[in-house]
Amino acid sequence: MLRISAAIRIAALPRNARKTAALSSAPPKQMARFRFIWRRAAAPFALLAVLTLPVSFADQRTANWAGDFPPCHRRFELFKREPMNLGVKISTSNPMLAREFRQAMDFWSRVLEMNWHEDDSDSCAVQLVDGTPAILKTSIVARSQFTEWDNFQGWIAFNPRAPLSNNEMYLTAVHEIGHMLGLKHNPSTHSVMYYLDLEGSEVLDQADLTTLAGRHKLRVASVTEPIAVRQR
């Protein structure tokens, strides 16, 4: 059960709750691509929901979640080492989320040798979709697919009605796109790839950048200098 709660990234957890969160959740051994909203008042209910998930949930899956969306035919552009040219299909009904997602793509294009453009056709590499309750169970607000698992179609699902601030949408988008670019969860509480979203600044740290550099060309000169993930 610890591993399950560890595999869930929780938004808007205050810094002073970090210790509690750390105690209740061991560092993830396996990447999970969904993000969970956690409000103080709702925390006991959210925790209950987490603990009642099947124990095997995080460990035994090898196939991605499915959905009734067209596949992105150029999704394997995400695997390229040389400069990527990513078509992004933005299919959410939430215009604020669409805006924050574009900002998150812009962030990544400053970190990696990557250009992106909007592509409303099936030639996309990434598609932002409105997640259904079957994909986003309970309070999960966002979830990306695993690039390595079966049925990878290039989809990132968000709950378009999740009560997220603009900054939470942005940070969640950066996190989920980070998974698409090959990052797993980072045990450092300061990393944007930490499975919880704590209040305060978030960075790509040396571990994140080293992993990225093994997979893509970076625009930044050094992997040892943390990169702040700022809204704008």
Ligand SMILES: [Zn+2]
């Ligand atoms: Zn994650």
